[in-house]
Amino acid sequence: MTYDLQWNILWTGENGRWLLEGIWTTIRLSALSWIFACGLGVLSGALRTAPFRPLRALATCYVEFFRNVPLLVWLFFWYFGAPQVLPRAGQDWLNLHGPEFWSAVVALSVYHGARMSEVIRAGIQSVPKTLFEASVATGLSVGQAYRLILIPIALRLIIPPATNESLNLLKNSSLALTIGVAELTFMTRQVETYTARAFEALTAGTLIYLVLCLTIASVMAQVERALRIPGLIARGVRSES
């Protein structure tokens, strides 16, 4: 018995619109979470190398706390648990703006922020300590040395692992379906349920994730090329000029 492939179910009826909505929600969810995760990651990653013990301890607590709990548990916590202890005004705001979506943003941000933090800490620690000394020796403050020297160099060094982490974030955003966010995986399942066409629907979902990830990877590769430091070896090629 052969399975009769019907690819047209992907765009007939409501299905096409659902998939597009799913893609858009996945992009919005991932992009917002990515921005917050990068912010948290840069801040806590930098603090983990700071020359002040209490700041280092604080950042270490953040990282160890948030990366050592499964993402699924964080999603449930931020969706079912955390809103209960919010003040009234906060709950009202959430209910107006879609509590599932924002809980997922928080969960993805803190979890991937903690993981990003490790990437950034490793990047900062691989910048020679002597560059930090050279910059404070000219009279820059510790904060300026981080902002102007250490972090800009570290960010260039960590583009490959940060890309990896960003792709993980995008893929992990699919877990948000468990708290009812209508993102891509959710919509794929919905198409499958309504049409009973599992193979076509899931193939479409797979390919869309693949395309999204490859796009991000190639954008990051462009960024890496654009930020390459002239004269330094990059990707095995000595740059001209």
Place this chain on the structure above:
Amino acid sequence: MLGYFVNSLFQAQQPAECSLLVAEQVRFPPDVPFAPKGFPGAGLLDFVVDGPTKQGYQDIVMITFRQVNKWFGATHVLRDVDLKVRAGEVVVVCGPSGSGKSTLIRCINKLEPIGQGEIIVDGRSLSNPTTDLTALRAEIGMVFQQFNLYPHMTALQNITLAPVKVRKLSREEAERIARKLLAKVGIPEKADHYPAQLSGGQQQRVAIARALAMQPKIMLFDEPTSALDPEMISEVLDVMVELAKEGMTMIVVTHEMGFAKKVAHRIIFMDEGRIVEEGGPEEFFANPKEERTRSFLNKILVH
């Protein structure tokens, strides 16, 4: 005189040839017992020391080490170091590897904290918690063995960063000074090159220009030519000789004894964290008093 050249750079619109004239006007006669206004160390009469003023430098103490001791864990790296460096003085520090030379000069801008004793730089005690360390560091230029240029910035950006961010100069003003300094160190055409596109000698000259751009009162050099190929050593030393002639207060860790003979007012020999011997270049090389100094000099001067 202190930093003629650098000072002249900061006098807006003054052509470089004028620098000597300007210097002439502010020359500080050796017999005047106080520093003129606006001069580094001015008003710090308590730091004026007695005794005849040696030609070429001031009787103002810029750096004082008082019974300084430092440990790295259990290793005792500086032992009872007493040292005074006066404004305009050029001091060369030499000694075997591990004797504490780098540590000594890194203590001056507190890249290393000390265990015991006191260090006073330009009238300010480093152990005093109210001393503004960043402001003090801005007055002290430092040049490292490994250049330590910021790899993601061009030569020009390396030089202008601190003047813009710390001294709050406008970008145009900072760039004008940076270009003059690049011309001074002999590589005006390299302004837009990144460190990785420069030779070692060129990188070190950019590093010197970066330090000078802050118009420092003191320049510290930690083996500035040790990482250079032989043919590049002299281009860096030439810049340093020029700087010494202009009256910069300099402490130079180096084994370039030719340089020491030519410009040092004083040579310090360190061993095992102690200042074993010090003296003017003639007596230091002609008849070193200590056995350890003699055997060290034999080792480095023979080949």
